Amino acid sequence: MRPALLPLVLIALCACTPRGKDAPVTATQAPTTTAATAGNHAFHDAIDAGDFAAHVQQLASDAFAGRGPGTPGEDKTIDYIKAQFARIGLQPGNGGEWFQSVPMVETTADESAVLNIDVAGTPQVLKFGSDMVVGTRTGQALVSIKDSPLVFVGYGVDAPEQQWNDYAGLDVKGKTVVMLVNDPGFHANDAKLFDGKRMTWYGRWPYKFEEAARKGAAAALIIHDTEGASYGWDVVKNSWSGPQYDLPAKDDPAPRVPVQGWISGDAATALFKAAGQDLAKLRAAAGKRGFKPVALGATASLDLKSSSVEKSSRNVIGMLPGSETPDEAVVYMAHWDHLGTHEGEQAADGGGDNIYNGAVDNATGVAAILELAEAFRKSKTPPKRSLLFLAVTLEESGLLGSKYYVAHPVVPLDKTVAVVNLDALAPIGKARDITVVGKGSSQLEDLLETAIDKQQRRIVGETNTAAGYYFRSDHFNFAKAGVPALYVDSGTDLVDGGQAAGDAAGKDYTEHRYHKPGDQYDAATWKLDGILQDLEAVQAVGVALANDGQWPNWNTGNPFKAARDKMRPAADLPK
Numbered sequence: 001m002r003p004a005l006l007p008l009v010l011i012a013l014c015a016c017t018p019r020g021k022d023a024p025v026t027a028t029q030a031p032t033t034t035a036a037t038a039g040n041h042a043f044h045d046a047i048d049a050g051d052f053a054a055h056v057q058q059l060a061s062d063a064f065a066g067r068g069p070g071t072p073g074e075d076k077t078i079d080y081i082k083a084q085f086a087r088i089g090l091q092p093g094n095g096g097e098w099f100q101s102v103p104m105v106e107t108t109a110d111e112s113a114v115l116n117i118d119v120a121g122t123p124q125v126l127k128f129g130s131d132m133v134v135g136t137r138t139g140q141a142l143v144s145i146k147d148s149p150l151v152f153v154g155y156g157v158d159a160p161e162q163q164w165n166d167y168a169g170l171d172v173k174g175k176t177v178v179m180l181v182n183d184p185g186f187h188a189n190d191a192k193l194f195d196g197k198r199m200t201w202y203g204r205w206p207y208k209f210e211e212a213a214r215k216g217a218a219a220a221l222i223i224h225d226t227e228g229a230s231y232g233w234d235v236v237k238n239s240w241s242g243p244q245y246d247l248p249a250k251d252d253p254a255p256r257v258p259v260q261g262w263i264s265g266d267a268a269t270a271l272f273k274a275a276g277q278d279l280a281k282l283r284a285a286a287g288k289r290g291f292k293p294v295a296l297g298a299t300a301s302l303d304l305k306s307s308s309v310e311k312s313s314r315n316v317i318g319m320l321p322g323s324e325t326p327d328e329a330v331v332y333m334a335h336w337d338h339l340g341t342h343e344g345e346q347a348a349d350g351g352g353d354n355i356y357n358g359a360v361d362n363a364t365g366v367a368a369i370l371e372l373a374e375a376f377r378k379s380k381t382p383p384k385r386s387l388l389f390l391a392v393t394l395e396e397s398g399l400l401g402s403k404y405y406v407a408h409p410v411v412p413l414d415k416t417v418a419v420v421n422l423d424a425l426a427p428i429g430k431a432r433d434i435t436v437v438g439k440g441s442s443q444l445e446d447l448l449e450t451a452i453d454k455q456q457r458r459i460v461g462e463t464n465t466a467a468g469y470y471f472r473s474d475h476f477n478f479a480k481a482g483v484p485a486l487y488v489d490s491g492t493d494l495v496d497g498g499q500a501a502g503d504a505a506g507k508d509y510t511e512h513r514y515h516k517p518g519d520q521y522d523a524a525t526w527k528l529d530g531i532l533q534d535l536e537a538v539q540a541v542g543v544a545l546a547n548d549g550q551w552p553n554w555n556t557g558n559p560f561k562a563a564r565d566k567m568r569p570a571a572d573l574p575k
Contacts, residue, residue: 043087045378047371047535049528053521055084055367059336060359060521067358068340069245069313069393070106077336078316081391084370085318089377093317093388094410100315102393102404103251108243109135110305115263118147119274119298126267132221133240134261136306139249143258143304148176148218150296152277154286155180156208156220162194166286167215170293176219176300177212178263180286181205182228186466188287199468205262206398213255219300220257223268223279230467235515236262238356242342245397247404248310259304272296313337313393315401317410320376322546324384329411330545331388331419332372332538333402334365335395335474339515359521361514364425366391368535375539383546385417395423395474402474406481413478414567417545418444418552419485420538421475427526428505430533431491433460438470441479441560443552443574444486444541451540455533457491463503482563484552488538490530550574 041054058064058080065073082098092098113134115126126132136143154166156179164184183203185193194200201207205222212220226232240261249256263271272279275296285291316336322328338358357363373389388411392401409416434452436445439461449459462469470476475485492502513519545552551572554561565573 059363060357066340066356090318093319116301131267137256147299152294173216198465213257219259316391318389320387322386329386333390365422368422385546402477426490429527430495430530432493433491435489437487442484451537
């Protein structure tokens with residue numbers, strides 16, 4: 001995919017693993033269970049640190065092999081979630097079934113592929129992994145481009161409302177477009193361009209590939225830079241290596257470019273230099289209005305072999321029916337998938353294994369919805385509205401499980417009150433704040449603020465707004481459809497150590513564990529008291545939504561408000 005969605009300083013941090021002993025946090029609650037199973041664990045009715053840890057330990061164990069969709073790890077994962085839903089006392093949420101089948105295409109590129117560049121008769125060879133990564137969403141066994149002219153198209157954006165078109169006057173049919181990551185205002189540090197440092201949808205790489213496809217390009221390459229992407233090249237390489245998953249074309253109306261991928265910053269700099277261009281100067285020019293595409297005087301050729309298999313993955317859905325209006329539902333959601341096992345890959349530190357365990361990303365989120373389900377189910381006062389607990393697949397492959405659910409909801413979207421998304425919670429202790437990714441978007445924040453006021457905490461937005469985290473987790477599919485969505489992340493102003501400690505922990509996680517085998521559970525260092533506070537807060541939001549009969553809306557000026565206004569009677573919605 002797409003690299004998954006974890007904020008630099010907002011994400012949960014796995015502080016110490018067998019492959020990472022440089023983490024600073026100390027801690028506490030170990031589960032009263034074995035590593036092999038949570039079946040021996042005595043679960044509590046209320047949200048509990050030991051229960052949470054037991055779930056994480058199981059889901060992130062080596063036995064689950066990184067929870068790769070379409071692998072035996074998927075079977076173990078969804079069976080575990082189903083068993084826990086059943087134990088808790090939920091009902092199957094999909095017409096009497098626990099699972100919702102999500103059709104997918106598994107495509108594995110031949111990583112021996114090379115991208116051959118010809119610059120005025122001088123050949124350059126870009127190798128898969130070190131210099132570039134490429135893939136195809138066509139399902140074809142062989143996709144070839146031959147002597148495709150390279151054109152630099154700035155940020156690859158066509159945004160009429162911004163009076164911006166990087167493709168103006170350019171016919172890209174048969175051409176390979178090369179573009180920058182993020183938005184025009186980002187590298188220029190210009191608050192008047194788009195949203196300045198705050199990434200918009202135009203800055204996200206899925207948009208850029210879709211736009212290249214709409215224009216008719218033969219191939220599209222994004223130039224990586226760590227600041228603009230918010231993650232290093234190793235994250236790109238790891239995420240684009242091995243099997244890649246997609247919805248079948250018939251289930252996804254978005255256009256697809258035949259070849260898409262990334263080129264490393266070093267490789268791009270060398271390529272542009274060979275073409276007589278200065279990448280830094282072109283980046284500066286691309287951040288100014290009136291930029292025109294630049295032909296690089298070079299061509300690209302590629303024979304990309306891929307194996308494709310039609311498979312299916314599964315969302316897991318549990319329902320707690322409402323006592324008065326069961327046809328209306330509040331959704332708690334987390335993605336269960338991670339990156340699986342990268343066979344044949346040498347561990348970065350020369351030891352350990354190559355299982356991408358995904359303890360923080362996102363065993364914590366799954367554990368969270370299990371704990372919330374337990375607390376709601378065992379409450380003495382049943383909710384008036386239904387509560388839907390949704391564990392979705394294929395987040396790491398482009399938010400595909402939630403995308404499919406939104407297209408095929410078990411509760412109609414106009415009956416879906418709101419969505420609370422939990423993705424990567426931070427086991428680093430209590431914080432004075434709680435993060436809302438996309439702060440200021442909806443009235444759900446008012447309910448959260450009421451809850452955290454009692455905890456003497458405050459709401460903050462994500463620190464790194466340039467990373468576009470709002471577009472990088474499953475709530476976004478609900479948001480695009482108009483359903484108010486709250487994406488809550490852990491705070492970073494820690495009670496023990498303040499903002500400096502939170503920032504340091506975020507940096508440590510990003511550099512050493514995010515989308516790496518080191519994202520493992522560690523009972524000796526994880527501190528769960530902060531996560532418990534977060535869960536109590538989002539539980540309070542759900543209690544209010546389930547019992548007060550309200551229909552929250554997006555805030556005025558939010559681009560998703562029109563869709564919500566259209567789906568709900570005006571009398572239901574707050575003014």
